[in-house]
Amino acid sequence: MKRKELKPEDRLIVSIDVSTRQQTISVCQNIANRVSTVKIGLELIYSQGLGILDTVKSFGYNIMLDSKLLDIPNTVSGACRAIAQIKPFAVTAHTLGGPRMISDAKAALEDASREDDQIAPMLFGVTVLTSLDDRDLGQMGIDKSYMEMVDSLVKMSLNAGIDGIVCSPREAAGLRKKFGDDFYLITPGIRLAQDEKGDQKRISTPGQAIADGADFLVVGRSITTKDDVSSAIDLFLQEIERAL
16 A cells, blocks of 8 residues: 555545444444445444454455554564454554564564465554643643654654554644655544534644645544434545545
């Protein structure tokens, strides 16, 4: 996969933020394969177990497994070897785990996939959660701004061989300018102009995020809670296409 060859339906990733199998089936049906990839996160994994991934795959979707791995390198490497057998499109890890955790995780995904003659899942690194701002970081004892923190984590992660960075859309343009084009940018916190902010503080519209250099836009409630999910997806895809 190459950044510039991504189609709008590849760039929009719908987050399935539910807790039951029937809700998952309903969301998958409502999306109607208008996008190629969905994100499965902690709520659904812990509610239904990893078997729910087979249900999602049965609809033909690729899976971004938002596991947000964070532990010592040996533990994360073991998890990545197991995750490679599930064959997701990508898996996420917290960059706060450090360079060795990232490089070992990447190697484990590649080694395990090579053994099965499969394409390795990409490793995407979570920097500073989009629910946090400078005040939150200060309360955590961090004396850097969120942008300074993100810059440090991105530089370290790219040097460790990560495939992509998960960040808020507000950071996308700055990261592209500072670190170039040889990695993917994945941005949650995407809303249409008329949508509510929810619990995310650093947000942007889909068109602006793409214009700023984002490759993948992760959208959940702004799509899945609509009465007409298909029409909601069309609005996002149209903005993405115009921005490209």
